[in-house]
Amino acid sequence: xNTKQTTTQIDYRLARERMVANQLVRRGIKDKRVLEAMxxxxxxxxxxxxxxxxxxxxxxxxxxxxxxISQPYMVALMTESxxxxxxxxxxxxxxxSGYQTALLAKLAESVYTIERIPALLDKARVLLSSxxxxxxxxxxxxxxxxxxDRAPFEAVxxxxxxxxxxxxxxDQLADGGRLVMPVGSRDGQELVKIVRKGDEYIRHRxxxxxxxxxxxxxxxxx
Numbered sequence: 001x002n003t004k005q006t007t008t009q010i011d012y013r014l015a016r017e018r019m020v021a022n023q024l025v026r027r028g029i030k031d032k033r034v035l036e037a038m039x040x041x042x043x044x045x046x047x048x049x050x051x052x053x054x055x056x057x058x059x060x061x062x063x064x065x066x067x068x069i070s071q072p073y074m075v076a077l078m079t080e081s082x083x084x085x086x087x088x089x090x091x092x093x094x095x096x097s098g099y100q101t102a103l104l105a106k107l108a109e110s111v112y113t114i115e116r117i118p119a120l121l122d123k124a125r126v127l128l129s130s131x132x133x134x135x136x137x138x139x140x141x142x143x144x145x146x147x148x149d150r151a152p153f154e155a156v157x158x159x160x161x162x163x164x165x166x167x168x169x170x171d172q173l174a175d176g177g178r179l180v181m182p183v184g185s186r187d188g189q190e191l192v193k194i195v196r197k198g199d200e201y202i203r204h205r206x207x208x209x210x211x212x213x214x215x216x217x218x219x220x221x222x
Contacts, residue, residue: 012044015056019043023058024076031080037106038076043069045127046099065117067212069097070159074209081180081193081206082155084108089150091172093143093181093214094159098124101136104157111136112150114143116215144216146172153177161189161211166218170194170201182211186220 020039029035044055046069051061060068070078079100082090084107095101095115101124104111115121118140125138139147143158144166151172158169158181165181173179173196182189191206213220 012042012056016040016043019056019058019072023071023073027073029073029076029080033084033086033107034076034080034103037079037103038072041099041102041106042131043072043099045131046097046102063097063120065120067096067117067120069099070211075100075103077206078157078159078180078191079103079107082157082178084155088154089152090155090157091147091150091153091169092157092159093146093169095121095124095138096159098128100157100159102128102131102133105133105136108155109135112139112147112153113137114139114141114147116140116142142216144168144214144218148172155179156181158182158214159211160214160219161186161209162214162219164218165192165194166214166216168218170196180206182209186213 016039020035044052047055047061058071060071063069088108090104090108090111092101092113095113101113121138121140146168152174153172154174154177156169156173156179161182175196177196179194183192184190189209191209193204193206195202
């Protein structure tokens with residue numbers, strides 16, 4: 001037995017327990033499936049090696065290409081707002097590190113994830129495959145256009161901020177489906193949840209936030 005490796009694994013497990021208790025439960029995250037998924041998912045595998053010691057801290061971390069892995073609380077809040085039960089087809093815009101992707105894959109039937117930076121997508125695909133995920137489809141593409149030939153989706157999550165919600169993503173949302181996305185200026189945004197009821201889109205405001213820019217035809221330009 002590799003004692004050093006075993007000790008490290010125990011340390012990370014304890015760090016996840018503290019993250020869930022102090023950053024999530026104390027701040028109002030209640031969905032037991034989300035809490036358990038984040039308790040079991042090794043966030044340390046999704047950050048740069050030099051930043052592993054900060055993997056479970058309460059702030060975002062850079063992952064290269066001017067992108068970030070969101071703080072644990074924001075990941076939990078956005079995931080909880082999707083109200084996943086396990087049967088859903090989820091569209092994720094912005095694969096990034098793959099951490100949010102993995103969490104969704106634990107909670108839904110299938111995940112369709114789009115990333116505009118091929119190098120990030122390839123790295124996430126390799127990691128997620130090594131962790132045993134088989135219910136994820138990947139695409140290097142403009143996420144603001146969605147994935148029309150796989151629609152409709154019961155849930156859509158956008159992990160970058162745009163000036164408005166892209167119309168194609170609303171069109172691809174199933175009746176009764178939920179969409180969550182940060183919307184606003186380049187300097188600050190508000191997290192918004194949309195629930196589709198037929199041709200009506202009910203908007204819920206979830207508070208201020210700060211995300212990287214959503215780049216694409218229906219987002220920001222470079």
